Amino acid sequence: MKKWHHRHRPLDWIRLILLNLFFLVLCFIVVVPILYAVNISFSGAADSLSTATFFPSQFTFENYRKILFDYPFFTWLGNTVLLALGTTLFTLIPAVFGAYAFASKRFHGRKFMLYVLLVLNAFPAVLTMFALFRLFKDWHLLNSFWGLIVIYSGSLTIFSIWNMKGYFESIPSPIQEAAKIDGANEAQVLFQIVLPLARPAIIVTSILVLISVWNEYIFATTFLTGEGSYTLAAGLYTLQHNDYTRLWPLFAAGSILISLPILIIFYAMQRYMVSGLTAGGVKE
Amino acid sequence: MKSKSQTKILKKALPWLYLLPALVLVAVVVVFPIGYTGYISFTNMSLYHWKDYGVVGFRNYARAFSRADSEFLKSFFVTLLWTVVNMVLQVSLSFLIALGLNAPGLRLAKVYKTILMIPWALPGYVSILLWRVGVFNGEFGLLAKLAMLFGFGKTNFLMTYWGAFFSCLILNLWMAMPFMITMIDGALQSVDRSLYESAKIEGAGFFRTHIAITWPSIWPIIAPAVALTTFVQFKQFDIVYLLTLQPGGNTGAGLQTVITLAYTTAFASSNYGLSSAISTLIFLIILALFALLSRRAFKEAVL
Numbered sequence: 001m002k003k004w005h006h007r008h009r010p011l012d013w014i015r016l017i018l019l020n021l022f023f024l025v026l027c028f029i030v031v032v033p034i035l036y037a038v039n040i041s042f043s044g045a046a047d048s049l050s051t052a053t054f055f056p057s058q059f060t061f062e063n064y065r066k067i068l069f070d071y072p073f074f075t076w077l078g079n080t081v082l083l084a085l086g087t088t089l090f091t092l093i094p095a096v097f098g099a100y101a102f103a104s105k106r107f108h109g110r111k112f113m114l115y116v117l118l119v120l121n122a123f124p125a126v127l128t129m130f131a132l133f134r135l136f137k138d139w140h141l142l143n144s145f146w147g148l149i150v151i152y153s154g155s156l157t158i159f160s161i162w163n164m165k166g167y168f169e170s171i172p173s174p175i176q177e178a179a180k181i182d183g184a185n186e187a188q189v190l191f192q193i194v195l196p197l198a199r200p201a202i203i204v205t206s207i208l209v210l211i212s213v214w215n216e217y218i219f220a221t222t223f224l225t226g227e228g229s230y231t232l233a234a235g236l237y238t239l240q241h242n243d244y245t246r247l248w249p250l251f252a253a254g255s256i257l258i259s260l261p262i263l264i265i266f267y268a269m270q271r272y273m274v275s276g277l278t279a280g281g282v283k284e
Numbered sequence: 285m286k287s288k289s290q291t292k293i294l295k296k297a298l299p300w301l302y303l304l305p306a307l308v309l310v311a312v313v314v315v316f317p318i319g320y321t322g323y324i325s326f327t328n329m330s331l332y333h334w335k336d337y338g339v340v341g342f343r344n345y346a347r348a349f350s351r352a353d354s355e356f357l358k359s360f361f362v363t364l365l366w367t368v369v370n371m372v373l374q375v376s377l378s379f380l381i382a383l384g385l386n387a388p389g390l391r392l393a394k395v396y397k398t399i400l401m402i403p404w405a406l407p408g409y410v411s412i413l414l415w416r417v418g419v420f421n422g423e424f425g426l427l428a429k430l431a432m433l434f435g436f437g438k439t440n441f442l443m444t445y446w447g448a449f450f451s452c453l454i455l456n457l458w459m460a461m462p463f464m465i466t467m468i469d470g471a472l473q474s475v476d477r478s479l480y481e482s483a484k485i486e487g488a489g490f491f492r493t494h495i496a497i498t499w500p501s502i503w504p505i506i507a508p509a510v511a512l513t514t515f516v517q518f519k520q521f522d523i524v525y526l527l528t529l530q531p532g533g534n535t536g537a538g539l540q541t542v543i544t545l546a547y548t549t550a551f552a553s554s555n556y557g558l559s560s561a562i563s564t565l566i567f568l569i570i571l572a573l574f575a576l577l578s579r580r581a582f583k584e585a586v587l
Contacts, residue, residue: 016389023384023392027399030458033411034402036418036426094305101302113303120314122570124519124543127563128317130550131324135317154313157306186298215407218522222551233409240413241532248417248424255410266405267398 041252063253073254075228076235083145083152083220083231084213088206090153095160096202100194102161103168104176114165121158125151126218133222143226151223152213159212160205167201168194207269211262232258318567324560331554344561356562359540362449363518366541370456370517375510377457378464383494385465386472397469404462412526415455416442420527440535442528448537452523459523460513467509471502511577515570519543542566 044058067073101107102114132151133142141147171194179189195202217233224234236258239251325344329337348356381400385393403411419426422440431439441447475498483493521543528535529544531552540548546566550559 012389016387019384019387019390020392023390023396026381027396030400031402032426033415033418033458034406037414040418094309097302098306101299105299105302107296107299110299113307117310119571119574120310120318122515122519122574123314123318123567124521126521126543127546127566128314128321129547130556130559130563131317131320132313134324134556135320150309151313154309157309158314161306215409217409218525233407236410236413240417241530251413251417255414259406259410262407263402263405266401270401 037252037255040249041256043249063249064257067250067254067257071235071239071250072227072230073232073235073257076230076232079145079224079229080214080231080233083148084210086145086149087152087156087213088209090149091156091160091209092202092206094153095157095164095205096195096198098157098161099164099168100190102165103171104173104194117158117161121155121162125155129219129222136223143224143229145224145229148219148223151219152216156209156212160209163205163208164198164201168198171197204269207265211265214258214262321560321563321567324556325564327557329556329560337557340557344557345565347558348561348565355540355545356542356565359542359545362539363541363543366449366453366520367514367517369453370460371510371514373453373457374461374464374513374517375468378461378468379494379499381461382465382468382472383498385469397465400465401462403459404466408459408522409526411459412455412523415458416527416533419455420451442535443537445537445539448524448528448535448539452527452539455527456517456520456523460516464509464513467506468502471505472498474505475501515573518570518573521547542569 041063042059042061044060044062102110136142136147175197176189176193179193184192214232217231217237220231221234221237224230230238232254236251236254239247239254326339326341327333327337328340328343384390385397387393390396417425420440420442422428422438427441428438431437441451479497479501480493483497488496520541524539524541524544525547528537528539529548529552542562543566546559546562549555549562553559
């Protein structure tokens with residue numbers, strides 16, 4: 001590698017400059033829609049309709065004030081947080097036990113069950129939405145947070161089991177065996193040895209589940225129709241839905257507020273996002 | 285003796301006891317609705333037959349396949365086209381970009397990577413709605429502004445079939461490529477560098493080197509991610525739905541993937557029997573895809 005640097009010929013310089021130019025243009029194309037939304041969110045109402053560019057002619061926080069205080073933004077936020085936390089709890093408990101069973105027990109039907117879960121996970125949830133909608137209507141579970149939490153948990157449990165299984169398997173079984181020889185019972189092995197060691201995987205999976213719920217809109221807008229039970233997704237959806245010509249700056253401000261926490265979490269745990277996605281899929 | 289056989293039974297049952305909560309949840313929320321969808325597909329359930337529906341045999345399936353009455357076949361072929369075009373573009377472009385990011389001497393590679401990841405980090409529906417208004421809108425979308433700058437009239441690409449197809453395609457690449465670039469970039473780190481030296485000595489050019497050496501070395505590593513992404517493309521719903529089909533915002537492009545067709549047949553046209561038949565057909569297609577992807581390959585890769 002070092003040799004390479006010593007032998008920089010003019011051709012290499014030109015190549016590097018072209019490559020940098022390419023990436024600068026690519027990055028610009030990637031962020032243009034976002035920059036535009038950021039600009040609109042800080043602009044007065046007039047700018048959004050003009051041929052305005054990337055710098056607001058008058059800089060204002062008015063759109064943020066409006067979306068936060070003239071709209072029930074904090075109710076939406078509360079509902080979203082409630083749903084996200086409820087789903088995480090309702091998903092992680094069954095999934096942790098499931099992942100533990102798949103990772104450290106060998107039993108008849110294990111591979112078959114794993115395969116079935118994989119196939120079920122490939123079925124798009126939207127396709128059973130009507131069946132669920134009808135059942136929930138008959139059972140009076142529409143507009144109920146519990147109903148939606150149970151729906152989310154169903155598919156996220158499969159994802160979570162697959163996401164955690166790999167990490168659970170990496171916990172050396174000699175540790176578990178040694179504890180058993182020392183007289184620890186099944187529950188002690190699980191709660192005092194395996195779970196503490198698996199904590200990173202459980203935390204990362206919890207965050208991924210939280211994000212999935214935060215980012216979900218189609219079930220949220222179909223199953224929670226009362227305005228008091230809107231989530232952030234449903235609220236934002238109605239903003240762009242009704243008269244978006246007038247509400248576009250507000251919508252841009254709302255989008256940025258909703259995206260910021262997710263952006264921060266994403267970059268804070270980027271390494272785990274990638275490894276979490278591949279841990280289930282690739283053997284090291 | 286008795287206690288010994290009891291412990292043996294307990295030992296056998298123990299894994300299933302651990303699995304019980306998860307399996308019950310999945311059975312109730314995932315498996316049962318699939319079965320119920322299958323059942324509805326054999327009935328004439330609709331807005332007018334909400335309670336007094338009856339079993340009609342395969343009539344909904346016949347409708348799905350008769351060209352005059354239903355869009356299923358058309359949407360199926362478009363979905364296949366969508367999946368193939370997306371995968372080819374995504375994998376080849378991501379491969380080139382990842383190679384560029386790994387070019388020796390590119391000091392800003394980390395900065396570029398960080399910026400290129402932004403679309404992945406944003407909530408999907410936020411991105412789509414931002415593009416719907418900020419890029420594609422005929423009044424103040426960036427594309428319309430660009431078109432006006434060059435003297436063209438107001439244009440809304442979402443209003444024609446292929447205009448909508450390519451708009452959705454561009455947005456999908458924007459949203460999905462960061463994941464593929466990351467996967468390929470990760471795989472590139474494991475390529476044996478000494479192979480490049482010998483290729484250089486033998487005078488192989490850029491394309492030959494990367495097709496003959498790089499691609500074969502990374503393919504086994506990225507194959508699971510590519511398989512996963514293929515399913516994700518096939519299942520794509522949000523982009524097409526939010527850009528062109530949402531109630532009140534239907535652009536009239538008529539673009540439907542199989543999934544959006546199943547959804548709008550139920551929630552817009554209230555034809556629940558037909559919608560469930562389409563859903564059931566999609567389930568069968570996915571099962572067939574799984575069978576094609578060979579159980580053995582899957583087991584080696586993931587189990």
